[in-house]
Amino acid sequence: MNKATIYNVAYAANVSLATVSRTLNNPQKVKPETRDRVLRVIKDLGYKPNAFAKGLASKKSTTVAVIVPDMSRASVAEMVNGIAVEARKYSYSLLLYVLKDEKVEELEMMKEIVASQVDGMLYLNDEINEGQYAMLNTIQEEYKVPIVLANTLYPYDNKLVTVCIDYYKAAYEVTNRLINEGRKHIYLLTTSRKYMVNDLKEEGYLKAIKEAHMSPNVIRTSGDISVNTIHFNELFKDGETPIDGVIAVRDSIAVSFINTMIEKGKSIPNDISVFGFQNTKYASLSRPKLSCVDIPINDIGAKAMALLKHEIDGEVNEVKFNVLPHSIITRQTSK
Amino acid sequence: MNKATIYNVAYAANVSLATVSRTLNNPQKVKPETRDRVLRVIKDLGYKPNAFAKGLASKKSTTVAVIVPDMSRASVAEMVNGIAVEARKYSYSLLLYVLKDEKVEELEMMKEIVASQVDGMLYLNDEINEGQYAMLNTIQEEYKVPIVLANTLYPYDNKLVTVCIDYYKAAYEVTNRLINEGRKHIYLLTTSRKYMVNDLKEEGYLKAIKEAHMSPNVIRTSGDISVNTIHFNELFKDGETPIDGVIAVRDSIAVSFINTMIEKGKSIPNDISVFGFQNTKYASLSRPKLSCVDIPINDIGAKAMALLKHEIDGEVNEVKFNVLPHSIITRQTSK
DNA sequence: CTGTTAGCGCCTTCAA
DNA sequence: TTGAAGGCGCTAACAG
Numbered sequence: 291m292n293k294a295t296i297y298n299v300a301y302a303a304n305v306s307l308a309t310v311s312r313t314l315n316n317p318q319k320v321k322p323e324t325r326d327r328v329l330r331v332i333k334d335l336g337y338k339p340n341a342f343a344k345g346l347a348s349k350k351s352t353t354v355a356v357i358v359p360d361m362s363r364a365s366v367a368e369m370v371n372g373i374a375v376e377a378r379k380y381s382y383s384l385l386l387y388v389l390k391d392e393k394v395e396e397l398e399m400m401k402e403i404v405a406s407q408v409d410g411m412l413y414l415n416d417e418i419n420e421g422q423y424a425m426l427n428t429i430q431e432e433y434k435v436p437i438v439l440a441n442t443l444y445p446y447d448n449k450l451v452t453v454c455i456d457y458y459k460a461a462y463e464v465t466n467r468l469i470n471e472g473r474k475h476i477y478l479l480t481t482s483r484k485y486m487v488n489d490l491k492e493e494g495y496l497k498a499i500k501e502a503h504m505s506p507n508v509i510r511t512s513g514d515i516s517v518n519t520i521h522f523n524e525l526f527k528d529g530e531t532p533i534d535g536v537i538a539v540r541d542s543i544a545v546s547f548i549n550t551m552i553e554k555g556k557s558i559p560n561d562i563s564v565f566g567f568q569n570t571k572y573a574s575l576s577r578p579k580l581s582c583v584d585i586p587i588n589d590i591g592a593k594a595m596a597l598l599k600h601e602i603d604g605e606v607n608e609v610k611f612n613v614l615p616h617s618i619i620t621r622q623t624s625k
Numbered sequence: 626m627n628k629a630t631i632y633n634v635a636y637a638a639n640v641s642l643a644t645v646s647r648t649l650n651n652p653q654k655v656k657p658e659t660r661d662r663v664l665r666v667i668k669d670l671g672y673k674p675n676a677f678a679k680g681l682a683s684k685k686s687t688t689v690a691v692i693v694p695d696m697s698r699a700s701v702a703e704m705v706n707g708i709a710v711e712a713r714k715y716s717y718s719l720l721l722y723v724l725k726d727e728k729v730e731e732l733e734m735m736k737e738i739v740a741s742q743v744d745g746m747l748y749l750n751d752e753i754n755e756g757q758y759a760m761l762n763t764i765q766e767e768y769k770v771p772i773v774l775a776n777t778l779y780p781y782d783n784k785l786v787t788v789c790i791d792y793y794k795a796a797y798e799v800t801n802r803l804i805n806e807g808r809k810h811i812y813l814l815t816t817s818r819k820y821m822v823n824d825l826k827e828e829g830y831l832k833a834i835k836e837a838h839m840s841p842n843v844i845r846t847s848g849d850i851s852v853n854t855i856h857f858n859e860l861f862k863d864g865e866t867p868i869d870g871v872i873a874v875r876d877s878i879a880v881s882f883i884n885t886m887i888e889k890g891k892s893i894p895n896d897i898s899v900f901g902f903q904n905t906k907y908a909s910l911s912r913p914k915l916s917c918v919d920i921p922i923n924d925i926g927a928k929a930m931a932l933l934k935h936e937i938d939g940e941v942n943e944v945k946f947n948v949l950p951h952s953i954i955t956r957q958t959s960k
Numbered sequence: 961c962t963g964t965t966a967g968c969g970c971c972t973t974c975a976a
Numbered sequence: 977t978t979g980a981a982g983g984c985g986c987t988a989a990c991a992g
């Protein structure tokens with residue numbers, strides 16, 4: 291039975307409930323002997339403080355909300371892993387909210403989350419527009435609950451603490467890799483749905499292309515494999531379209547493209563050099579193995595959680611934009 | 626500000642706080658007129674009940690714990706999606722616990738979870754041994770908190786409600802597919818680490834093999850791509866080992882195997898017919914596309930959540946073992 | 961160093 | 977149909 295309350299412990303240890311509370315929350319304020327005695331009783335009775343009572347009295351929950359668009363995206367899941375490990379360090383619990391298939395207004399949902407008394411929020415979402423950003427900021431100001439954005443960003447403002455990598459730079463670099471390989475017809479495969487991070491990748495790509503006096507080729511397609519496969523098949527139907535370099539905004543899109551082209555008789559990377567973005571398991575499982583930009587997605591999650599903890603503790607993070615280092619991994623789809 | 630409490634609402638609506646509480650929890654016990662008035666005030670003030678106070682007073686949290694081994698496994702993430710969508714239907718929140726890299730004893734952790742006052746627990750783990758099963762059962766009995774196992778099972782007892790598919794049967798069926806294709810040297814690629822579900826797959830495989838008077842070939846390898854690739858390379862080094870059929874307990878292992886063999890010059894499915902297990906994105910992204918057993922992983926999550934809700938509501942689920950239907954998907958790696 | 965005493969915000973009888 | 981009152985289990989001053 292979990293019936294053991296602080297009163298039972300107090301009684302059995304022959305102290306007041308205040309002392310029990312202290313040995314748990316401010317041990318240094320309790321005489322070692324009594325502390326040990328109380329601790330023994332706590333163990334004997336298997337006492338665990340009731341989280342509700344504790345939260346109600348202290349106005350703190352040691353719980354943070356993790357808001358994700360869709361758990362089944364590899365990058366999201368991996369980030370959650372990072373968050374979980376870091377959260378454990380501070381004994382924080384995670385309240386998970388999956389936006390997928392959600393019809394409730396996001397603002398309403400955020401308010402609900404606030405009412406659940408979380409100490410802070412982690413917002414993991416590739417896309418964030420002006421309205422959402424403003425909404426999140428309002429929530430943060432109004433309810434005094436710190437919010438940290440992980441692997442997403444809104445480049446036009448910097449009120450919310452953000453952790454991500456420099457997508458613009460990464461795309462710029464990887465495009466230059468292809469240019470330096472001697473590729474002349476470099477394509478960017480991006481999503482038709484708008485994502486801020488993908489827009490940044492596009493800008494980086496365009497910059498490198500422009501600097502090389504080449505002409506840009508941006509293809510917007512679906513993240514759904516079956517859909518984009520059809521799309522690629524149509525676009526490169528004749529096999530005559532000049533194309534010798536590709537950067538995809540996601541590994542899965544890159545792999546899907548590779549499969550399509552190889553089936554059309556192209557050789558990778560001889561005919562076409564391909565780079566993905568993220569370094570997911572898809573990259574290692576493709577044949578040939580995918581070269582890609584490696585994003586420290588686990589670390590992004592951990593860092594975001596660490597910064598949130600910082601804010602919760604009342605220490606302001608002066609630096610709002612936290613950029614983690616990326617790297618480019620050369621495997622078998624590039625030279 | 627989220628300062629609006631039930632008192633503010635009561636005052637503004639000119640009723641007692643009891644009435645406010647009722648219009649929220651037992652609307653039918655309140656006269657329509659007052660109810661509407663209260664509701665309007667609630668909306669005006671943006672009042673949301675404090676979850677702690679509510680939980681403390683009612684001893685219910687409308688929160689369930691979701692315990693996962695590792696978020697980055699595609700099947701786990703997908704199941705969580707299913708759980709989340711179903712949970713929303715009942716307005717339940719999810720408290721997420723990731724066991725990965727956890728050094729705390731599991732029993733201690735479970736007790737902590739209980740102390741967090743969840744109404745129930747969802748345990749998603751491929752592996753569960755006798756000790757764990759007994760532990761979970763103890764927790765359930767001792768603390769009266771219902772537990773449901775999702776996509777895992779302990780076949781020697783049936784005290785805990787369980788949702789999964791019939792792995793034994795699925796493996797049996799898929800092995801027979803290969804036998805009917807005329808394959809003579811059929812291998813099972815399974816994990817070296819012990820998983821109950823994989824043991825069942827192995828049994829199903831062995832049964833079919835025995836019935837066909839063939840000799841079994843079970844290879845135990847790592848789930849890690851780089852490791853099992855090396856392993857496969859060694860095992861089939863000469864390319865002479867007779868092998869013309871393969872069943873892998875995970876899609877990723879199947880894809881890794883396919884890549885290795887194709888690089889050795891084998892033709893899939895002409896030389897070797899391959900089946901995976903799960904139907905993850907890996908299956909669609911492999912070349913050729915992987916044939917596999919489709920497991921309704923999303924549904925398993927949803928069903929588990931639904932059953933848990935049932936138990937929380939005090940209704941006993943008479944059927945402890947809930948088997949969801951699987952199917953076999955023929956793509957390009959089999960005939 | 962320890963005990964006493966108010967609450968925290970809400971639910972739930974019990975009366976009215 | 978509504979209100980009054982007593983907790984739920986714990987924290988945090990304030991005394992002692």
